[in-house]
Amino acid sequence: MLHEPAAPSGKDPASEYKKRLGVAMFIVYSVIYAGFVLINVISPLTMDLIVFLGLNLAVVYGFGLIILALILALIYNQLCGAKEAQLAEKHNGEER
């Protein structure tokens, strides 16, 4: 009794799809994040370039990483939700 999950969850047929999608999106973000780190160590003065409304690359890239994280998160949730709904519908159809 003490070792049960706080809220048990059933089998998730979409888990494999979500796993693949998550890894793909993680790689996309990691590459962009690595680009930020590498520009800083390889060519730090590049971060001084003014790129948008008087803001330099450091600020735009930094804000961009934060905003991109949210955009990718929303896309991920949309795709996962759609797949879960699709598989649930299929499962219900088979049961009927």
Next chain:
Amino acid sequence: MSIIIFLILVAFVLVLSFYLGSKTRSAAGYYAAGGQIHWAVNGIAFAGDYLSAASFLGICGMIAVVGYDGFLYSIGYLAGWIVALFVVAEPMKRLGKYTFTDALDSLFGSKAIKLTAAISTLIVSIFYLIPQMVGAGVLVEPLLNIPHWVGVIMVGAIVITIVATAGMASTTYVQFLKGALLVCFSVVLVVALLNRGLSTTPDQGGKVPFHNLAVLAAINTGGNFLPEDASYTFAEQQSIKGHEFVRLIKDEQNSWWMVEDDLAGPMLKEVQWVTARADGATWINGAPAAEDNQLRQVGNLEAIAGKTGAAATTGALNPFQFLALIGHKDTEVQTWNTTSLTNTLNETVTIYYPQITAGNRIMRPGLKFKVEGTPLDRLDFISLMLALFFGTAALPHILIRYYTVPSPACARKSTIVAIAAIGFFYVLTLFMGLGALVNASVNPITNNMSAPLLARSFGEFLFAVISAIAFATVLGTVSGLIVAASGAVAHDILDKFAKVKFTERSKVAAGKVAAVVVGLIAIILGILFRGMNVSFLVGWAFAVAASANLPAILMLLFWKKTTSQGIAASIAVGIISALGLILLSPDMYTRYGLDPDTALVPFSNPGIISIPLSFITLVVVSLLTQKYSKRRQPEEAAA
């Protein structure tokens, strides 16, 4: 007013805790709030848990001193949530029960995993607790006018009460409340800041007249710089870190000055200083320290896009203009450095001296992290960014929040809410930190109070509210950490590892006792580590978490040959290597009172070595122990 708002908040939190505590009887209720928290509430509670003293006090403080380098923490902390969302959130929810050890061990039933993961949870939680307690003391000190150590004890006592009454349930609602308030009032502060605009003579909203630093013309006499003003007598001169500091006497009063070269010739510029006198007394700027004789707050613009004086004052700005003007190549920012010396009277003198930095230098990395330095300096930077990226998804007190929601989909959604709230807040940190830097809102002794002091420049009410929220910030995060640590002791070690026979009630009681013990340890460490930047300390917690936990989590999920022996070994190697590298780093040498240049490890961030080492250990040990593997399928574990 500050005290009243502060007391109202503390009273509310305690009443909430006792109310929820009266409803918490089961272990699931205590350790995971029954697994029934709504995903949106959990998302904001995530933000409340994660936006710790390090985020609010530490990052803003660091930006207020070294500009963009402090914002790197915001970027790294937020980016880490991508790892949590895309890779860790749903699987951890599916596999785990109360603690992240449950998830790691779900496919094996291994005693070694239980023990190493629980120890890792304890170490990471305690590392994370130190900066929270340091931040708490720093915050309460000026707010309630009490010593730092009393503040730390007070916070510890309140948090122990919160956790010991209702565990994860009260912790969740404290975190939700604090997360929402923190984001809302940070917006208020930033709007007020933008509305004020920029000026070269910031006067705390008219309350504190801007202090122009005094300058004396000087004559170079055989290397000694003597003032032209004959009313001053030259006493001594010392050369430190490439700067010349001169002590003068006028009307029997000492003062310290810094030599600067000007077009008109050498000048002596006013500095601030603290003297530890032989009789034990502390003197500030030549007079005994007192409530009305403290170091002046510092930080201002000397020129804005090439303009000085009244012509430079901007009026209200939009967010882009604010950042663009501070980062302009012809903007000059006056920041403050510190050094110490022993004067000819054998007294220790700490000197705080100004230096001018170009705006575009402030707005790109390099003032703290030497990205233009040696290859080792650059590796140190990469190491930090690596630890921040991989640390979030390995923090036990964050991972346990996945067990408070009903399903993996809710875990995912709550992570997205967290990313939105935390990301928005981190954008605000750049404004708040820079705002403190240009509004004379930096305490030269500790930059951790920069954001609350910026709020004070807009009036006592905003200061009181922001300080109370910052205090709640500490309460929320420390509560989460203590729940994680007490879960590691009572659930992972005593129940699962040592097989102590618990009833529901006695297991909750064991968690409460563990919470009290961990809270006491946190209080002691919070007092010992006073003075270090809280965000910097959290960087270490991330490094330990990323090294000890993340390789195990990722490989468990993505590599079928992972064995229990491989996981246990990688956690042990991750902890030992990360801790070892930190303890032998230049920053710790400074803490030991040793010369940091003689440190055995020449960099401060261990992640770049300890994370790969932990991965390699897991792979090698797993390959060597394949025949002993008793790995189950994830479906079996979740069933």
